[in-house]
Amino acid sequence: MARTPKPLPSLEWLKPRLTFSRVASLSSFFALAGVLLGWNLWFAAIPGKLLWVILALQLIPLLLLAPGLLLGHARAHAWACFVVNLYFIQGVLAAFDPSKALYGWLLALLSLALFCAALLYTRWRFQYDRKLAGE
Template sequence: MKPAAALPRKELETKLLISRWLTLGSYFGLLAALLASITIFPLPEESRLWVILAVLWLPLLGFLPGLLSKNPRVHAWLCFVSLVYFMHGVTTFILPGKAGLGALLALLSFTLFSAAMFYGRWRGMQLRGAILED
């Protein structure tokens, strides 16, 4: 695979800033939407809120330290995990009365996938020194 061409420093920093904010926004938005999905719609009586929340949140929360440390590998792995939440959003979308929630989950997970992928790529370029001086 051919390495990516170097980018000018200012352009790379702008792309990193935008993709970082999109990644963090969609990450925390997805956590909030998952919490809203189990609190707005009633759960079966025998289910425990904290168990369902743990199953939904733990795969995402495992990536939080790496996201905060700006690790490009963590961002790349987060892309794979976000696809599970995309599938959850699409299947929720077809349920009667939950189309809005499903669309929100799918949109947030797609945004998370795209932004984390771009951030991981550009941050890796920055760490390798693939920067053109202005």
């Protein structure tokens, strides 16, 4: 039994969805970085040099993804879906501690938003590129 390929959506249908998902992924990406930075600098009582080590360990994965996300590469958005799971786990674990509950919920919600937006952008970007190629 041969499978019939599913038709690709039109370019007019894909363009606004690409724009929305890219804006949503970039805004949740920067909000996630801001929450991490703000929590560690102002609210977490971490002494001196240890603060910079923790900040580096938390922000380096995001900094590695930043150029690809800013340029709109679909593969960088796909990798963001993998990396952001670490922040989701950290957020869920922090949400169980009453002193870090707000931080944990913010981290979990922002990472979930980034995951969904980046996943949709990746899907629609590959469909858009296939449609442009004449498929």
